[in-house]
Every structure is written in structure tokens, then in C-alpha cells.
Amino acid sequence: MAADSANCFHCGQPVPAGGHYRVEIDGQDRDMCCPGCQAVAQAIVDGGLTDYYRHRTASSITAQNLVPEELQNLTIYDQPEVQRSFVTNEPRDAAEVKQASLILEGIVCAACVWLNERHVNALPGVIEFRVNYATHRAHVKWDDTLIHLSEILRAIAAIGYIAHPFDPGRQEQLHKKEKSQALRRLAVAGLGAMQVMMLAVALYAGEYQGMESRMQTFFRWVSLLIASPVVFYSARPFFTSAWRDLKRMQLGMDVPVALAIGGAYLASVWATLTRSGEVYFDSVTMFTFFLLAGRFLEMGARHRAGQAAEELVKLLPAMATRLTETGEEVVAVAELAPGDRVRVKPGDSVPADGRVIEGSSSVDESLLTGESLPLSRSINDEVIGGTVNVESPLIIQIDRVGEDTVLAAIQRLLHRAQTEKPRLAGLADRIAGYFVGVILLLALGVGWWWWQHQPGEAFWIVLSMLVVTCPCALSLATPAALTAATGSLTRLGVLTTRGHALETLARASHIILDKTGTLTTGRLQLRDIRLRGSLDEGACLRIAAALEQASEHPVARALSHEVTDTPLAREVEAVPGQGLEGAVEGVRYRIGQAAYVAELVGQAAAHEGSEGSQTEVWLANEQEILATFSLSDSLRPDAADALEDLRRLGLTPLLFSGDSEAAVAAVARELGIEDFSARMRPEDKLAAMHALQAGGALVAMVGDGVNDAPVLAGAQVSLAMGGGTQLAQASADMVLLSEHLPHLPRAVEMARATLRIIRENLAWAVVYNLVALPLAAMGYVAPWMAAIGMSASSLIVVLNALRLNKKYTRPAVAPAHRASLDMA
Amino acid sequence: MSILFLLIPLGMIFLGVAIWAFLWAVRSGQFDDMEGPAHRILMDDDDPRIPGREPTGKNDESPGDA
Numbered sequence A: 001m002a003a004d005s006a007n008c009f010h011c012g013q014p015v016p017a018g019g020h021y022r023v024e025i026d027g028q029d030r031d032m033c034c035p036g037c038q039a040v041a042q043a044i045v046d047g048g049l050t051d052y053y054r055h056r057t058a059s060s061i062t063a064q065n066l067v068p069e070e071l072q073n074l075t076i077y078d079q080p081e082v083q084r085s086f087v088t089n090e091p092r093d094a095a096e097v098k099q100a101s102l103i104l105e106g107i108v109c110a111a112c113v114w115l116n117e118r119h120v121n122a123l124p125g126v127i128e129f130r131v132n133y134a135t136h137r138a139h140v141k142w143d144d145t146l147i148h149l150s151e152i153l154r155a156i157a158a159i160g161y162i163a164h165p166f167d168p169g170r171q172e173q174l175h176k177k178e179k180s181q182a183l184r185r186l187a188v189a190g191l192g193a194m195q196v197m198m199l200a201v202a203l204y205a206g207e208y209q210g211m212e213s214r215m216q217t218f219f220r221w222v223s224l225l226i227a228s229p230v231v232f233y234s235a236r237p238f239f240t241s242a243w244r245d246l247k248r249m250q251l252g253m254d255v256p257v258a259l260a261i262g263g264a265y266l267a268s269v270w271a272t273l274t275r276s277g278e279v280y281f282d283s284v285t286m287f288t289f290f291l292l293a294g295r296f297l298e299m300g301a302r303h304r305a306g307q308a309a310e311e312l313v314k315l316l317p318a319m320a321t322r323l324t325e326t327g328e329e330v331v332a333v334a335e336l337a338p339g340d341r342v343r344v345k346p347g348d349s350v351p352a353d354g355r356v357i358e359g360s361s362s363v364d365e366s367l368l369t370g371e372s373l374p375l376s377r378s379i380n381d382e383v384i385g386g387t388v389n390v391e392s393p394l395i396i397q398i399d400r401v402g403e404d405t406v407l408a409a410i411q412r413l414l415h416r417a418q419t420e421k422p423r424l425a426g427l428a429d430r431i432a433g434y435f436v437g438v439i440l441l442l443a444l445g446v447g448w449w450w451w452q453h454q455p456g457e458a459f460w461i462v463l464s465m466l467v468v469t470c471p472c473a474l475s476l477a478t479p480a481a482l483t484a485a486t487g488s489l490t491r492l493g494v495l496t497t498r499g500h501a502l503e504t505l506a507r508a509s510h511i512i513l514d515k516t517g518t519l520t521t522g523r524l525q526l527r528d529i530r531l532r533g534s535l536d537e538g539a540c541l542r543i544a545a546a547l548e549q550a551s552e553h554p555v556a557r558a559l560s561h562e563v564t565d566t567p568l569a570r571e572v573e574a575v576p577g578q579g580l581e582g583a584v585e586g587v588r589y590r591i592g593q594a595a596y597v598a599e600l601v602g603q604a605a606a607h608e609g610s611e612g613s614q615t616e617v618w619l620a621n622e623q624e625i626l627a628t629f630s631l632s633d634s635l636r637p638d639a640a641d642a643l644e645d646l647r648r649l650g651l652t653p654l655l656f657s658g659d660s661e662a663a664v665a666a667v668a669r670e671l672g673i674e675d676f677s678a679r680m681r682p683e684d685k686l687a688a689m690h691a692l693q694a695g696g697a698l699v700a701m702v703g704d705g706v707n708d709a710p711v712l713a714g715a716q717v718s719l720a721m722g723g724g725t726q727l728a729q730a731s732a733d734m735v736l737l738s739e740h741l742p743h744l745p746r747a748v749e750m751a752r753a754t755l756r757i758i759r760e761n762l763a764w765a766v767v768y769n770l771v772a773l774p775l776a777a778m779g780y781v782a783p784w785m786a787a788i789g790m791s792a793s794s795l796i797v798v799l800n801a802l803r804l805n806k807k808y809t810r811p812a813v814a815p816a817h818r819a820s821l822d823m824a
Numbered sequence B: 001m002s003i004l005f006l007l008i009p010l011g012m013i014f015l016g017v018a019i020w021a022f023l024w025a026v027r028s029g030q031f032d033d034m035e036g037p038a039h040r041i042l043m044d045d046d047d048p049r050i051p052g053r054e055p056t057g058k059n060d061e062s063p064g065d066a
Helices: A002-006 A035-046 A051-055 A068-078 A110-121 A149-158 A169-209 A213-234 A236-247 A254-274 A281-312 A406-419 A427-453 A455-468 A472-492 A501-506 A515-519 A537-548 A554-561 A594-601 A639-648 A661-671 A682-694 A706-714 A726-731 A743-777 A783-807 A815-823 B004-027 B036-040
Strands: A021-025 A028-032 A097-105 A126-132 A137-143 A162-166 A319-323 A328-332 A341-344 A353-358 A361-364 A375-377 A394-400 A494-496 A510-514 A520-531 A569-575 A579-584 A587-592 A615-621 A625-635 A652-656 A675-677 A699-703 A717-721 A734-736
Touching: A021 A035, A028 A035, A035 A149, A051 A110, A068 A149, A097 A149, A110 A126, A110 A149, A110 B036, A137 A149, A149 A162, A169 A213, A169 A281, A169 B004, A213 A236, A213 A254, A213 A281, A213 B004, A236 A254, A236 A281, A254 A281, A254 A427, A254 A455, A254 A472, A281 A472, A281 A783, A406 A682, A406 A706, A427 A455, A427 A472, A427 A743, A455 A743, A455 A783, A472 A494, A472 A501, A472 A743, A472 A783, A494 A743, A501 A717, A501 A743, A510 A515, A510 A682, A515 A520, A515 A661, A520 A537, A520 A554, A537 A554, A537 A569, A537 A579, A537 A587, A537 A615, A537 A625, A554 A615, A554 A625, A579 A594, A587 A594, A594 A615, A594 A625, A625 A661, A639 A652, A639 A661, A639 A743, A652 A661, A652 A682, A661 A675, A682 A699, A682 A706, A699 A706, A706 A717, A706 A726, A717 A726, A734 A743, A743 A783
Parallel strands: A510 A652, A510 A699, A652 A675, A699 A717, A717 A734
Antiparallel strands: A021 A028, A097 A137, A097 A162, A126 A137, A319 A328, A319 A341, A341 A394, A353 A394, A361 A375, A494 A734, A520 A625, A569 A579, A579 A587, A587 A615, A615 A625
């Protein structure tokens, strides 16, 4: 228990020294790390749900202390206009019964599901609340006369989870339909294959021991009966897509598949009807089943990736507070028109492009421009829609909405980049084209030769050739490897959202990195304190933290993060773009820009040259200047290692940023990136990348902001950071959910391993076919040999692909190797 | 061996039943969440044998509880 006492019982985070948050759970006092966790644990215990702590297998997430205002904001979800997008009412229910889908954040184990279901179902008015553990989605049905949606959301927040209503939309419906159809086809094929196999074993045995001919005919007819639904129902996707390929004059993977299934089935039917030749029903059904199973797994991985990507998006309906003659109203952003005046609170984003008409504040444009520090905006300054108001309330007159906004322009750029994206044909597709062509020509040639010599045998030999050179292994080679690799990458926190991403990443030669939010955390951190007065470092920090406590400014967050026992500041006043003034323990202080702070003392600040990438914040009381804090956007701790690994893998790193020259140069120097450009707008980045691509480079792009989205879309393969914007993630092929940069080289290694496995698989499939083909052409292959050969070759391909799951989950660089790099 | 003429059609009937049962399971959403139910069954909603625990909340009381 000693170890437990140092960590929060609820979330497992260390308990700060002198913490006094405790909750009695199961008769024992447990330490909590913060009031948030305490409140959540208390709510769980009070609700009689203590069993949660007994059953959970992972620590809960740290409870966020939702401020009352945020909880109040949830009532937006009760408004009918807002609910229109995500609330449904089933016709067979009463009018006041409503349904909605929720994304639940914070589900870490099955006990969380139990806790949520028990807690919410106990609320009066909730008719049904079901949580899907696999997708972290919940479905809620409630009686609107007894309870409102906002109350349900608040109840979920009380036990430490965050729920966002969302519109499951058509994508989700399509996925569900696709999945259930695939399952049905798979079931029919699987059960059919088993039955036909059973009969086939009897038929093979009959070949050796002799069998009554009426029994043989009977068995063949039964096989025909069972195989028919497998061919006509389960295998239909192969026929339709083969037909589509043929219409486009291409030889895709589905053409030989359809040819083999269709040919073998028709020949077997013919054999059954005429009581001659051989039947291949077992091969047909098993072949179909194997292929469908491979595709089903592939589809599952694709859906999961899509869902996780969707989950990143906080699907708050975009709302704005519009000012009218009578007061304020909350409206959807889409309803805004030029000329409207809106109020933007600190922490909210600006709904559309406009001008400030009242108030002054700092606006964070980092996601749009890559600028790492908020810029000050006052009356008559322009603000861009999508940027975040940081300091104090602003009233904005809207100038442009919808298609005319800067954001929309970037989106147009994004679409153009997407359509111009250079695409690489998959390895398997190219090989399949040749393979199919060669097989068909050979089959024709061999058929012609036998026709000349033994016309009666020609048809059966050509058929056995087509069946034995079954492209099963060939067509499973790529999907099996991709599915295995995608699975292990997802466990690592790297989502693959597009199929081609891994193959392309494996061949990338250049990697373009964004600075703010990608290589850096996007948050300021305290670098250095220079003391100039009589107080020591700790005291200065405590005062600074006290003054900045209520502020949303990145500087404030960095400073208040440094101190745990913050004293209370009174009479705090903010001067946007300048700083803050307030009293701590009876003494007046100012913190902020040098000139503003110096005013309080009445002496000019001795300004020293500072590095361009750093932000300086001064602190003074009425007597003297106390200290200067230097802050900078800090590099992610593992950026240097990640870059080192990427270079070792032979990739050339480049740094493209919208931030100032000095800030970009400092980061580039620290990471040893030789090629960097600063102050780049999205179109500059795109142009620079096109220039690279024109020079033959295969470019991978890593970014997070809206300004990166067009480049992400235009790069041959792209990765977005998990904490980045929705637009960036939507335009990227992969998403780095973990935000852990060393996963980049790991992803590259995994991609290369995947490509290697795909090559091995293809090589094996080709070798198998080279051996089997001459045997079949000479007429030595009986149907049972074809069946065994086919199964064995498919199995080998799948097992080989599964190696990706185990082998490549080791660290990217062995620790010993890293140590030697560090010393060098 | 003539019995096979009866047994195999019988087997096919079973095959039909198996396929129907599976399709029904797919349709009724039993394959939507493949992980949750395995955990859910382990969590007792109403276990009066755990010392110090009394049924709380409306979901604890199932009609047949003694």
C-alpha cells in the first residue's frame, strides 16, 4: 500500500506533497491528487458504484475540474436548433423520447463501461444507455420531459468522463452495412466450404477405393447445391469488381480470382451434368472463403482507423454569440452574415473573418499560420476565423463568411493539392497485371498444344492450370501484410487511414517537418530566470504565477505551471498586449513587457539583446525590477532522437514553418536540420514541395496545423499530429495519435518491414506458381493436389504476414546504439 | 451405404439452420461490439455476498432477488 499512497488512487498520478484530498473507498481512506479526482471518486462512491475500483484493469484518466461555466455551456445542447444535427426521434416512440450518439472520452477498461452504464441508467428519465467498448461510442435514449441532454452529459462529467454528442452520419451507416454484409458473405462461404470439403474427402477416398457411381453422382450434386450460393452470393464482389476492371481495360487482382472461381465452378457443373471429368467445388468454396476472410480483416482495420480519426474531432456544433438590439443569442456559425456583431470570449475561437470593434486582446493564430506566439489585436484590427481569442472578450464585426474566408481559401488549396497528388501504384497491382497476362497467354498456348495432340484432355488441363495457379496467395500477399502492420502501428499510436500510406512511406526519400506543434510542443516553457532585484527565484516565480493564474495567455500557462503553492493575487488588471498588474500579499506588482513593467518603477528597463526565438517577461514591484523570465516554445523532448533515427534510415529532413526566421533557425540548429525555411504561407510550402517532387523526391510530410493541410494533402504520404486540427488530420494519410516523435522512425521501419514482407509473399506466390504451372500443363495435377497446394500457399502467406505483429514491436534503436550516438 | 441418401440431406438442413442462425445474429447486432460483452459478464451488478455491500440504485433490484 506504500506505493499506492504516493499515487492518486483514482488516476495513478503522483500526489503532490502536502496534498489533502482524500476519499473513503471500501472503508479505507485513499489519497487523491487533485480536487477533480476527489470529486469524481466521491461521486462514484456516493452512487454506490465502488465496484468500479475493484474491477478496473487500468487507472482512470485524471479528472478534469470542469469549471461551472463549461458545465453551463452544455445547455447549448438542449436547444432544438443545435439538436437538429445529432438528435433523432424514432417514429414508433413518443414525441418526447429522443436518441443521440455520444463519443466518450476516458474509457480505459471494461469497468469504465460498466460504471458509465450503471451511473447513467440510474438517472430518472434515461430510457436506455449503452456503451460500445470497441468503439468508445455510447447510445442514449431519454425522455425529454424528465431529463435534458445537458443533465446527462453533466452526470457523465461528474464521474470523470467527457461525452461529446456527434452526428454518426452516413459514413457510420455505410460502415455498418458493409460490415454486416461482409459477415454474411463470410458465413455462407465458411459453412459452405466445410460441407463441400467433407464431401470432397469422401470423393477423393472414392477415387482410390472405388465408389458406387450413383453415390459419386449424388455427392457431386450435393456439392453443386452447396457451392452455388457460395459462388453466386459470397463471391459476387469479386465478379463485379473484375468486370469493372475489364471495362476499364485493366488486369487487376480480381480478374484472375473471378476467372478461377467462375471457370472452376462452370467446369465442375459441366462435369456433374455429364458425369465426366473432375469436380473442383472444394477448391472453389475454400478459395472464396480464404479471400473473403482476408478482406474482412482488412475492412475491420480500415473502419477502426476511420473511427479513431473521427474521434479526434471534438464535434461541438460550431456556435457563435451574436449581439442583437435586444441582447445576445447563440446561433450556428453558418447563420452568420457579414455585418453581424459577435462576442468572442477568451478561449473561444473566432467564428468568421472580421474586424475588432470593441475590446483588445491577443489572438492565437498558430494553427493557421504557424506563428508560435499570440498577436495582439485591438480596435479595427482584422481577425481571421478559426483563430483563438486568448486574453479578454472581443466584439467583432463580421466581414466575410463561408467561401470568402481565409480558412475556406486554405481548404480550396487543400482540394487542389489532393487532386494533384502524385500516386504510386501498389506493388501487388503491378505484379498482378503481368502475372494475369502471362497466365492467360500460357493457358491459351498449352490449350492449343493439347488440342493438337489430345483434344479430349485439353479442356481439363487448361482448367487445372487455371485452378492450380490460383492467384490466392498472390491476392492475399498484400492485404495480409498491410492488415498485420496497420494493427501493430495502431497499438503503437500511429493510425493508418489510407491504404497506400505504408507502401509509400517505406519508399520516402525526404521528410518535411512543420515546427510549431510538430517538432515543438506548441506551448511556451520557462527557460531561464534572471534576477534583478532583492527577491530570490522561488519568490519571483510564486508572484508571477499568482498574477498570471487567471490568464489564458500561453505565457501565463507556462509560468503558473512551474509553481504548486500559488498565493492569491487581488485586483488583477490586464492590459492586452502589455501585461498584468495586481497585488500579492499586499504589494503591487506588474508583469509583462519591459516598457510596461518599467512604468511602475519609474525607471527604464535595461534591455539586453535576447535571442529572437525567446519571449521575455519582466516582473517588478513599485520599488525595483525583480526579474526577467525567458520563455520559449520548447522542442518535444524526443525530437532530437527521432531526427537522428530518421537520418539513420536515410531520410533527408527539411523544416518548413510559418514562424519567424529566428525561431525556426534556432530549432533547426538544435536538431541539426540544414534545410529550413521560415515565414512560409501554405501556398509557399506547397510550391516548395512541388519543386522537391519535380526533382524526383518522394516526400513525406509531418504537420499539425490548418496551414499544413494543403501540403499534407499534396505530399505522396503524410502524417498529422494527434493534437492538431481536424483539417490536418483529414488531409493526412496517417495520424500520429501518440504525439510521440520517435514513433515516426518506427513507422518508417514498420513500413519498410511491411514492404519486405509483401515482397517475400509475392516472391513465394510466384515461385509456387512457377513450380505448379508446368506440372499442371503436363497434366499431372489432380484436383485434390490443387486444393492442398492452394491452401498451403495461402497459409504460408498469412503466417509470414503475422510475423509483422511480433517481430517489429522492439525499440527502433537499441539502447547501446543510442548511447554511442550520444557520445559522438 | 444407402443411409447416406438420408443423412446427407439431413446434414444440409442443419447447414441451412446454422446459416439462418448466423444471419439472425448479424442482423440483431451481436457482432457490433466484439470486446465489451466478454468483460461485461464478469461484473456483478448485484452481489449481496460482498461484505458491507448492500444493493443500491434501481438497477440492483431484479424481481427474482431473494
